[in-house]
Amino acid sequence: MPERALPSLRRAAGATGIAVTVVASLGLRDPLASMASYTAALMALNQIAPPLLLLALDRPGPRAARFLAATLDPILAFTAFCTLSVAVSLPGIFEPTLANALYAAPLGLLELGTGLMMWAQAMPATRQVRSAWRVALLLWVASVPMTAVAVVWMLSPDVLYTPYLDVICRWDVPPLVDQKWSGFAMFLAGIPMQLAAVWLLLGLSRARRDAI
Amino acid sequence: MRGVGITRRAVLSALPPVALITLSPVALQWGRSGGALIGTPVPSGPTPPLALSKTDGRPFDLAAEHGRLVLVYFGYTRCPDVCPTTLADLASALAHLSSEEATRVRVAFVSLDPTADPAPALQGYLGSFGPSPPFVGLTGSPAAVARAAAAWDVTWRKAEGGFFDHSSFVTAVDPGGIRRLRYGYAQTQDPVALAHDLSVLLHDA
Numbered sequence: 344m345p346e347r348a349l350p351s352l353r354r355a356a357g358a359t360g361i362a363v364t365v366v367a368s369l370g371l372r373d374p375l376a377s378m379a380s381y382t383a384a385l386m387a388l389n390q391i392a393p394p395l396l397l398l399a400l401d402r403p404g405p406r407a408a409r410f411l412a413a414t415l416d417p418i419l420a421f422t423a424f425c426t427l428s429v430a431v432s433l434p435g436i437f438e439p440t441l442a443n444a445l446y447a448a449p450l451g452l453l454e455l456g457t458g459l460m461m462w463a464q465a466m467p468a469t470r471q472v473r474s475a476w477r478v479a480l481l482l483w484v485a486s487v488p489m490t491a492v493a494v495v496w497m498l499s500p501d502v503l504y505t506p507y508l509d510v511i512c513r514w515d516v517p518p519l520v521d522q523k524w525s526g527f528a529m530f531l532a533g534i535p536m537q538l539a540a541v542w543l544l545l546g547l548s549r550a551r552r553d554a555i
Numbered sequence: 556m557r558g559v560g561i562t563r564r565a566v567l568s569a570l571p572p573v574a575l576i577t578l579s580p581v582a583l584q585w586g587r588s589g590g591a592l593i594g595t596p597v598p599s600g601p602t603p604p605l606a607l608s609k610t611d612g613r614p615f616d617l618a619a620e621h622g623r624l625v626l627v628y629f630g631y632t633r634c635p636d637v638c639p640t641t642l643a644d645l646a647s648a649l650a651h652l653s654s655e656e657a658t659r660v661r662v663a664f665v666s667l668d669p670t671a672d673p674a675p676a677l678q679g680y681l682g683s684f685g686p687s688p689p690f691v692g693l694t695g696s697p698a699a700v701a702r703a704a705a706a707w708d709v710t711w712r713k714a715e716g717g718f719f720d721h722s723s724f725v726t727a728v729d730p731g732g733i734r735r736l737r738y739g740y741a742q743t744q745d746p747v748a749l750a751h752d753l754s755v756l757l758h759d760a
Contacts, residue, residue, distance in 0.1 A: 374710040375711075375712060443595070443596075510741065511720060511721070511722060511723060512630065512636075512719070512720065512721050512722070512723040513720050514714045515714070518636070
């Protein structure tokens with residue numbers, strides 16, 4: 344039963360990941376989207392789609408494994424992921440030319456890319472570090488900047504997201520409330536990675552594999 | 556050999572964070588001078604026309620404002636928060652300019668809802684932020700306003716209860732008639748910094 348169920352579960356995860364990617368990408372194209380829905384779309388590309396897409400992968404062959412080892416270096420993934428998390432969320436702290444260049448780039452694609460790099464550290468087919476506690480630590484620390492930004496957005500008395508994320512004049516959501524909801528969306532988005540860290544730390548993935 | 560391999564890998568792994576830390580003083584605003592402009596540069600290109608009517612019925616033509624700094628903003632008078640906050644921010648910034656500078660500035664507020672914002676109502680609304688000039692209300696037929704909004708990259712749609720959702724930014728057109736800078740909602744919140752930008756634009760051209 345599990346032998347047959349696993350491929351179909353993987354296919355379902357992959358299909359869901361593709362669907363999430365498509366819907367989130369379309370959401371980014373609405374010029375009048377609230378910041379909360381814009382953030383939710385970015386977070387879906389960064390935190391929801393990657394684990395689903397990676398779950399669909401089978402164990403790579405030796406040549407693919409070598410390629411993945413080079414491209415999915417844990418420290419490189421960690422650095423790219425944390426840098427993008429902060430850069431996209433608080434562009435105002437960066438030199439304006441750099442922030443302008445970042446926001447001229449396809450942000451959704453960057454979010455998806457760094458999300459895949461980070462989640463690849465936890466997924467069975469692409470995991471580079473065998474030690475569970477090290478991967479758990481990596482995931483947990485990587486989720487900290489995102490959670491910190493989320494808390495800043497939720498608690499700040501001022502609107503921070505400008506000039507690279509346009510504040511839209513929405514009749515139903517004042518900008519500060521919109522920012523708080525954006526922070527909440529980002530806070531929620533960080534939870535799966537933290538749960539994955541706990542899952543790995545408690546050895547639940549191995550226990551499940553042993554049971555199968 | 557194994558030791559060498561591990562060392563090389565460790566060095567390669569350490570490169571990204573080391574590079575990031577090294578470049579961070581350049582990337583972050585720590586070294587930025589206090590005199591930098593806070594507005595976002597507008598990509599170069601021709602300034603779109605803004606041919607609408609003023610609240611006194613006379614035509615407004617951006618080309619005729621040569622020699623003045625024009626701050627163009629699209630909104631509507633029943634806007635609950637963003638439009639009035641932005642206009643109040645602009646009024647605060649103007650108060651930080653010298654009287655000579657202030658006389659060379661116009662705030663062109665284009666109503667996205669010309670049907671519900673007749674000229675007298677528009678004039679009364681702008682009067683709560685400052686005299687006219689510098690505050691100039693612009694209106695026209697719905698089609699003319701829609702054309703102007705599209706030309707100035709303003710996206711908008713009607714929402715429930717006669718309200719609107721719309722892009723909110725102020726575009727600064729320098730005295731030479733060139734679109735120079737754009738200000739989002741939070742960029743107008745510091746009146747001193749905004750006034751500094753306006754002063755630079757006034758004296759640059």
